Structures are given as structure tokens and as C-alpha cells.
Amino acid sequence: MLAPPRTVVHRAAGLWALERALQRRGFDRVGGADEAGRGACAGPLVVAAVILPQGRRGEIDELNDSKLLTAAARDRIYDEVIARATAWSVVIIPPGEIDRRGLHVSNLAGMRRAFAGLAERPDYALTDGFRVDGLGAPGLAVWKGDQVAACVAAASVVAKVTRDRIMKALHTTYPEYGFDEHKGYCTPVHQAALVAYGPCAEHRFSYANVAAVGQRRQRRGNVGVAPGEAAKVPAQVGDNVAMEGGPR
Numbered sequence: 001m002l003a004p005p006r007t008v009v010h011r012a013a014g015l016w017a018l019e020r021a022l023q024r025r026g027f028d029r030v031g032g033a034d035e036a037g038r039g040a041c042a043g044p045l046v047v048a049a050v051i052l053p054q055g056r057r058g059e060i061d062e063l064n065d066s067k068l069l070t071a072a073a074r075d076r077i078y079d080e081v082i083a084r085a086t087a088w089s090v091v092i093i094p095p096g097e098i099d100r101r102g103l104h105v106s107n108l109a110g111m112r113r114a115f116a117g118l119a120e121r122p123d124y125a126l127t128d129g130f131r132v133d134g135l136g137a138p139g140l141a142v143w144k145g146d147q148v149a150a151c152v153a154a155a156s157v158v159a160k161v162t163r164d165r166i167m168k169a170l171h172t173t174y175p176e177y178g179f180d181e182h183k184g185y186c187t188p189v190h191q192a193a194l195v196a197y198g199p200c201a202e203h204r205f206s207y208a209n210v211a212a213v214g215q216r217r218q219r220r221g222n223v224g225v226a227p228g229e230a231a232k233v234p235a236q237v238g239d240n241v242a243m244e245g246g247p248r
Contacts, residue, residue: 015063015150018142022124023054029086031122031137032151033111036066036159038103041207042177042184042200043167045093045103047110048159049118050151051086058084063153065146066160078161081154088154089117090162099206108132114155128152174200 019030033049052058060080062073069077082088091113098106111132115125125132125139126149132139145152164183171180177193177200184190184202186209194203194210198217203210 015148015153016059018126018149019052019058019151027124027138028054029120029123030126030149030151031087031115031118031124032126032128032145032149032153032155033114033132034066034128034146034152034156034159035107035110036156036163037184038107039186040184040204041186041194041210042095042179042190042203043170044095044163045098045106045110046159046163046166047091047093047107047114048088048155048162049111049114050081050088050154050158051118051120051122052081052151052154053084053086058150060084060150060154063150063157065144065153066156068147069157071164074157074161074164077154077157081158085154087118087120088158089114089119090158091117092162092166095202095204098204102206104130111135126152128156170202174202 022030029051031049031051033047035045035047037043037045052060060077062069062077063081066074091110093106093110101109108130111127111130112134115122115135115137122135122137125135125137126145127139127141128145129141129143131141142148142152146156147153167179167183171178176197178189179202182190191209194213199205199210199214205211205214
């Protein structure tokens with residue numbers, strides 16, 4: 001018996017071409033996952049998974065890699081994704097877990113949990129960049145998947161908007177760091193605040209720049225963690241739990 005011919009999808013074919021090709025092969029529900037916050041030294045890692053409906057119902061104007069969109073466009077697309085998605089889920093991984101397990105392990109575990117949190121099991125799973133085992137479905141790691149596959153782009157928007165809202169909420173507890181502006185990434189302004197005030201409970205102490213500041217302050221006899229309450233996040237997302245969207 002001859003194997004079916006290999007399907008070739010070119011990047012120039014558009015954001016929906018890969019999913020349409022998989023659906024023609026019988027994989028009706030194609031799920032995509034992506035994360036936000038890998039490069040930050042403060043705040044959580046946020047991982048999202050999304051299944052978009054087939055056909056024109058799943059086509060969202062302006063949908064693209066979240067990094068290529070304005071904040072206003074991301075908010076608009078986020079609302080459309082939540083309204084149209086067959087299923088979606090978000091996982092919040094706090095800094096302490098990243099410090100204990102490592103960033104890459106936390107990221108892979110977050111993608112597994114995000115797919116597991118979907119109200120519908122995907123027939124095929126697409127992940128951005130990294131191969132992830134144990135998803136309960138055949139899958140493919142796609143280089144720059146958020147610019148190639150619509151479901152991965154949708155997941156990137158959901159993850160980014162969710163994380164940005166968390167960081168803006170954290171700004172009310174720790175205004176000295178400017179989390180509402182740089183969202184916990186290692187900008188010169190953030191590094192200057194880190195040196196001036198020391199790390200807070202929302203910093204990732206396993207990161208070299210945070211650890212170095214903490215060690216210098218300890219040697220000088222200063223407190224290593226800035227005073228303040230435990231991290232506060234918006235009510236709709238819990239620390240280190242999945243937030244699921246059901247069938248629509």
C-alpha cells in the first residue's frame with residue numbers, strides 16, 4: 001500500500017494554509033500553543049493554547065504574531081479570538097516555579113498543561129519553535145509558528161495580552177519598577193530600578209542580572225527583596241492555574 005504524498009506548505013501561502021492542509025488530511029481540530037514572557041526577568045511565564053473553527057468563521061482580520069501588532073490591535077484581536085475560538089486555555093507559571101524548574105522545563109510543562117486545559121481535544125497540535133512531547137495528539141514544532149499558523153498566532157495574542165494585563169496590575173503593588181511600561185523585560189530603565197531598589201517577589205532570582213543585584217545588596221548589608229505585599233494579579237487568572245474557554 002502506497003503512503004499518501006507528502007504535503008508541502010510554503011510560508012508565503014498565508015497564515016491559514018498550514019491548518020487548511022492539515023484539515024484536508026482529516027485533522028479537523030488543529031490547536032496551537034505559544035508563550036509570552038520567556039525573555040523577561042520579572043513576572044510570570046504565560047502559555048496559551050487555541051483551537052480556531054474551520055472555514056471563514058476562524059479567519060480573524062489583523063491576526064498576526066503578537067510581537068508585530070500594536071497594543072490596541074492585540075486587544076481587539078484578543079476579544080475576537082475569545083469570542084470565536086472553539087476552545088482556548090491559559091496557564092500562568094509564576095516566577096518561583098521558573099526558578100525551581102528552569103525556564104525551558106517550565107515552558108514545555110506549560111504547553112502540555114495548556115493543551116490539556118482545552119475543552120476540546122485537538123486532533124493535531126502545533127507549537128511555536130519547540131518540540132513538545134506528551135500532548136495527547138500528533139504534533140509539529142513550527143519555526144516562527146506565530147507567523148505561519150493562525151492558531152499559534154491566536155495563542156500568541158492571548159498569552160501576550162494576558163501577561164501584559166498581569167504586569168500592569170503588578171505595577172500598582174510595585175510602582176518603582178515600571179512594570180506597566182517594560183512588562184518585566186530587561187530594559188535599561190528596569191535594570192536601573194533593580195539596582196536602586198533590589199529585586200522584589202516578582203523577580204526571577206535564577207536570572208543572572210537579578211541574582212547579581214541581590215548578591216551585591218546582601219554584601220552591603222541591604223535587604224535582598226524589596227518590601228511589599230505578595231504579587232497581585234487580575235481576578236480572572238489564578239496563580240499557576242489554567243483558565244479555560246469552553247466550546248462556542
